Amino acid sequence: MKINDTAPVFLQIKSWIEDHILRGDWSAGVQLPSVRELAVEFGVNPNTVARTYERLTLDGTVTSVRGVGYFVAEQAYDNIIARRRKEFYDSALPSFVEQMHLLGITPEEITKLYNAKKNENIK
Amino acid sequence: MKINDTAPVFLQIKSWIEDHILRGDWSAGVQLPSVRELAVEFGVNPNTVARTYERLTLDGTVTSVRGVGYFVAEQAYDNIIARRRKEFYDSALPSFVEQMHLLGITPEEITKLYNAKKNENIK
Amino acid sequence: MKINDTAPVFLQIKSWIEDHILRGDWSAGVQLPSVRELAVEFGVNPNTVARTYERLTLDGTVTSVRGVGYFVAEQAYDNIIARRRKEFYDSALPSFVEQMHLLGITPEEITKLYNAKKNENIK
Amino acid sequence: MKINDTAPVFLQIKSWIEDHILRGDWSAGVQLPSVRELAVEFGVNPNTVARTYERLTLDGTVTSVRGVGYFVAEQAYDNIIARRRKEFYDSALPSFVEQMHLLGITPEEITKLYNAKKNENIK
DNA sequence: GTGGTCTAGACCACA
DNA sequence: GTGGTCTAGACCACT
Numbered sequence: 001m002k003i004n005d006t007a008p009v010f011l012q013i014k015s016w017i018e019d020h021i022l023r024g025d026w027s028a029g030v031q032l033p034s035v036r037e038l039a040v041e042f043g044v045n046p047n048t049v050a051r052t053y054e055r056l057t058l059d060g061t062v063t064s065v066r067g068v069g070y071f072v073a074e075q076a077y078d079n080i081i082a083r084r085r086k087e088f089y090d091s092a093l094p095s096f097v098e099q100m101h102l103l104g105i106t107p108e109e110i111t112k113l114y115n116a117k118k119n120e121n122i123k
Numbered sequence: 124m125k126i127n128d129t130a131p132v133f134l135q136i137k138s139w140i141e142d143h144i145l146r147g148d149w150s151a152g153v154q155l156p157s158v159r160e161l162a163v164e165f166g167v168n169p170n171t172v173a174r175t176y177e178r179l180t181l182d183g184t185v186t187s188v189r190g191v192g193y194f195v196a197e198q199a200y201d202n203i204i205a206r207r208r209k210e211f212y213d214s215a216l217p218s219f220v221e222q223m224h225l226l227g228i229t230p231e232e233i234t235k236l237y238n239a240k241k242n243e244n245i246k
Numbered sequence: 247m248k249i250n251d252t253a254p255v256f257l258q259i260k261s262w263i264e265d266h267i268l269r270g271d272w273s274a275g276v277q278l279p280s281v282r283e284l285a286v287e288f289g290v291n292p293n294t295v296a297r298t299y300e301r302l303t304l305d306g307t308v309t310s311v312r313g314v315g316y317f318v319a320e321q322a323y324d325n326i327i328a329r330r331r332k333e334f335y336d337s338a339l340p341s342f343v344e345q346m347h348l349l350g351i352t353p354e355e356i357t358k359l360y361n362a363k364k365n366e367n368i369k
Numbered sequence: 370m371k372i373n374d375t376a377p378v379f380l381q382i383k384s385w386i387e388d389h390i391l392r393g394d395w396s397a398g399v400q401l402p403s404v405r406e407l408a409v410e411f412g413v414n415p416n417t418v419a420r421t422y423e424r425l426t427l428d429g430t431v432t433s434v435r436g437v438g439y440f441v442a443e444q445a446y447d448n449i450i451a452r453r454r455k456e457f458y459d460s461a462l463p464s465f466v467e468q469m470h471l472l473g474i475t476p477e478e479i480t481k482l483y484n485a486k487k488n489e490n491i492k
Numbered sequence: 493g494t495g496g497t498c499t500a501g502a503c504c505a506c507a
Numbered sequence: 508g509t510g511g512t513c514t515a516g517a518c519c520a521c522t
Contacts, residue, residue, distance in 0.1 A: 067506035102145045107234035268471045353480035436521035
């Protein structure tokens with residue numbers, strides 16, 4: 001996880017978990033790492049991780065069972081994809097293309113990097 | 124300009140000014156809108172706009188003449204391009220391509236939107 | 247029984263048993279399902295069910311016979327009715343009526359649903 | 370506000386704010402009490418109130434302007450009504466009627482209390 | 493002054 | 508052990 005980000009830590013951890021689900025590492029019904037575990041792993045206060053899980057619960061991405069732990073919700077994958085796609089097409093993509101024009105960057109560069117990344121994943 | 128952004132207002136205004144310079148709307152030596160004007164236009168506190176100009180001055184993008192106003196610096200364009208390009212290649216581009224893979228978005232979509240935007244600008 | 251409730255599981259089971267007694271399904275002296283049976287039926291830990299019976303015993307709703315099982319106490323019905331009625335008039339009813347006013351819901355709707363439910367029970 | 374409730378304090382404060390909006394005390398665009406003010410008023414830690422406002426923001430009931438304060442959102446009223454109504458018809462109402470049958474309470478009692486409350490509000 | 497994040501530590505209920 | 512809430516206090520960025 002990128003720690004040198006400017007975004008709030010609890011949102012970075014949220015994205016980290018969502019990315020795992022998107023990649024299929026954690027599928028529906030699977031139990032997630034406990035709050036205390038993640039707190040140790042990321043070197044943050046348990047409250048910060050708790051806040052991450054709270055948000056994920058509100059999103060419907062995760063369900064909590066009291067005294068047991070957190071589990072990946074059934075609709076988690078669709079949920080995250082929908083949310084991310086919306087944000088991507090509404091905001092990230094337009095401003096990205098705007099930047100490309102302003103900075104004189106061509107689509108070919110994007111395609112190139114995209115393929116490089118694809119091959120990397122295959123390896 | 125999107126005012127309902129999560130980014131600090133004074134940085135949004137900074138980007139807005141830089142974008143104008145990148146587009147060639149304001150070239151070197153040109154006098155920029157006064158603090159008061161921009162404050163009214165954006166509906167924000169004059170202090171906020173003052174902070175924007177303060178930053179732009181520190182960046183070397185703008186020069187201030189006491190009692191007169193702010194002017195686009197000679198190196199402004201190169202300045203902004205260099206800064207933006209670095210940020211783009213170091214941060215925006217990698218995470219963007221990462222998102223493309225996670226969300227199953229193809230480079231063709233980017234190219235298409237890029238060209239659409241280009242034609243729109245020509246018009 | 248709704249298991250996805252926010253209330254503690256052992257209290258949900260407690261209510262479930264009390265409801266049966268109120269409906270007359272289980273009258274005084276009747277032996278109740280064993281801890282193990284209920285644990286299997288609800289898919290919870292036996293400790294959780296044990297805790298339910300512990301509470302019911304403290305309430306005087308249930309009596310335990312060591313090595314045999316749990317039985318509906320003599321005063322069970324009166325016990326539950328009194329407790330529930332008090333809670334109902336003190337808390338549930340006032341806040342319910344408050345909600346009705348805030349949400350613009352009329353007593354007719356309640357009456358209607360009440361009668362529908364009554365007919366359903368008769369069937 | 371009922372303090373002797375079993376619900377989390379930050380949710381009680383949330384309901385308190387929503388009730389004010391439903392009653393028309395605070396309409397769209399109005400600035401709400403600051404986090405620190407409410408913390409003093411309710412005798413709780415500012416973090417608790419902050420959590421309340423965080424939830425209200427996520428609900429779209431409230432918007433925050435950094436360095437300025439919280440404001441009632443445009444859709445706040447509709448938002449709250451829709452949420453409350455859904456909860457009412459899906460959950461509160463059915464279980465309430467269920468209780469009425471179990472405890473032998475008639476709709477007339479509800480109607481009576483409802484009208485009493487109405488007259489009280491008129492006065 | 494305002495909101496926003498984070499830490500540290502405590503206590504509780506639940507399984 | 509688990510999650511959930513709350514306090515106390517700090518620091519930051521923004522207006």
